[in-house]
Amino acid sequence: MALQGVTTTGIYCRAECAARPKRQNVRGLRSAAEGLAAGFRPCLVCRPDRLPNLGPKAPAVEVAQALRLIAQGFLDSATTDQLAARVGYSPRQLARLFAEHVGASPDFLARAQRAHLARRLLDESDLTVTEIAFAAGFASLRTMNRVMAELFRFTPKELRAKRSRRDPLASVDGGLRLRLPFAGPLDGRRLIDYLAARAIPGVEQVDHACYRRTTSNCGAPGVVEVRDGGDGQHLELTLHLAAFGSILEQVGRVRALFALDRDSSAAEQTLRSDDVIGDLVRSAPGLRLPGAFDPFETAVRIIVGQQVSVAAASTVTGRLAERFGEAIDAPLPGGLRRLFPSPAALAEARTEELDMPRARARSLSAFARAVAEGHIDLEAMASLEQATTTLQALPGIGPWTAQLIAARVLGAPDAFPASDLGLRRTAARQLGRAADLSEGELRELADTWRPHRTTAAAYLWMAQPAPVAR
Structure with a gap:
């Protein structure tokens, strides 16, 4: 989504905004964050503040992981120096990369992100202004008032008074409901169907086109629910939490799971004319591979799924959750009763306790130990090459597993597990061949x-x- 700042009015707009300023008064922007950092206010006609995220549409690989961590609230409890160390840069390098690719500093982006979440809560919930301050990750109400006045020229109370949505989303069973906008076309129902087939018993459940799962927020268990918004622009998120303190991590993890910030329209535009899969793309716009709510959980599910059916992998992963995950005492819908095991819990388990073939158990144990001891940071791998090289150095993890983890956990746009039976079979069918393609052919x-x-x-x-099997 192209953005532009209008120097004569101090407003930034979407490029297709109905308001048409003179060309000499327009300045191109790399991101909404750059516009805000430069002192521009969001246009009230095209509402660029309602874009899915404040960063660049197609972030450079050098900053992608830092942007993902910021989106999940990393800077709510850490410093930019710690962020830089997490993604493998010095603080000066990270600042330079953000100036080059984002147009705003990491700290500014985090503040703006909290402010935009607060504005959405002001529009769509009946939480008090004080509750919203802490839910959005601000340290105090005073800080939220100052930041929002700087960015929007209005205080939170003034924004609440003039909110455009006079019908805030109603609470359901005490839950907090939010609309999550997404970039480009998205087939939300098919995404939920994909997750349904791979749901981990006791941790995830899909019922009546609603995806729900357990989570932990501020040290207390809770449940997130996601439905298709039905308008082609939003998914609907309901949070059932003990307290709504700093919900940015939950929102960020749901956005990552449903790949809401991966605008695949450019990829679809290219692939729709392909001789082999073009008809698939043209007939079903908006398909995306899901990401990961919990990177470790998703990676474990993929490792367990080596050379077994989808159903069998879900069953085995469910047994791991039942045996090693933290139990939730409160009654929850859909048979939800466990948090997924931590890396330390699986690393400490004996291989015979993992209840799977010995070689796969050793592989899973080695992976869990590498994550628990900090040798592998799934949320800080910078590239497809780094991810696959690091993962394949572990016993029992080959190209199929590494490529699929890179695709779902890292969000790598060009990952491709060519040995996958499903891919080889469907590609053969598209070519009109009875026999599956070989790995080399695919x-x-x-x-x-x-x-x-x-x-x-x-x-x-x-x-x-x-x-x-996948």
Whole structure:
């Protein structure tokens, strides 16, 4: 989404805004955060403040992981120096990269993100202004008042008084409901169907097109629920939490799981004319491969899924959760009763307790130990190459596992597990062949889909009539 600042009015707009300023008065912006940092206010006609995120539409790989961590509230409890260390840069390097690719500092982006979440809560909830300050991650009401006045030229109370939505989303069973906007087309129902087939018993559940799962917020267990918003622009999130303190992490993790910030429209535009999968893309716009709510959980689910069916992988992962995950005493819907095990819990388990083939148990144990001891940071890998090299150094993790973890956890746009049976089978069907493609044949074919192979894989997988090991 192209953005522009209008120097004569001090407002920033979407490029397609109905208000048409003179060209000489327009300044291009790399992100909404850059506009805010430069002192521009969001336009009240095209509402660029309602864009899915404040960062660049297609972030450079150098800043992608830092942006993801900020989106999940990392800077609510850490410093920019700690953020830089987490993603492998010096503080000066990180500041330079953000100036180059984002147009705003990490600290400014985090403040603006809290302010925009607060504005959404002011519009869509009946939480008090004080409750909203802490839910959005501000240290105090005074801080929120100051930041929002700087960015929007109005105090929170003034924004609440003039909110455009006179019908705030009603609470359901004490839950907090929010609309989550997304970039580009998104087939939310098919995403939920994909997750339903892979739900971990006791941790995740899908019922009546509603995805729900357990989570932990501020040290207390809770449940998140996600439904398709039905308007082609939003998903609807309901948070059932003991307290609504700093919900930014929960919002960020849901956004990551449903890939809401991965605008696949450019990939679809390219792939829709492809001779092999073009008909799949044209017939089902908006398919995306899900990301990860909990990177460790998703990676474990993928490791367990090596060479077994989708259903079997869900069953085995559910047993891990039942045996090693923290029990939730409160009654929850859909049989939800466990938090997913921590890396330390699985690292400390004996391989025979993992209840799976010995080689896979050793692989899972080595992976959990590497994460628990800090040798692998799933949320700070900077590139597809780094991720696959690091993961494949562990016993029992090959290209299929590493590529799929990179696609879902890292959000790598060009990951492609060419040995996957489902991909080879569907590609053969698209070519009119009875026999599955070989790994080499599929890899050669997939070279024509670069740099959008993850989106191509999503279409091949989701076009399958039945789940295959994945």
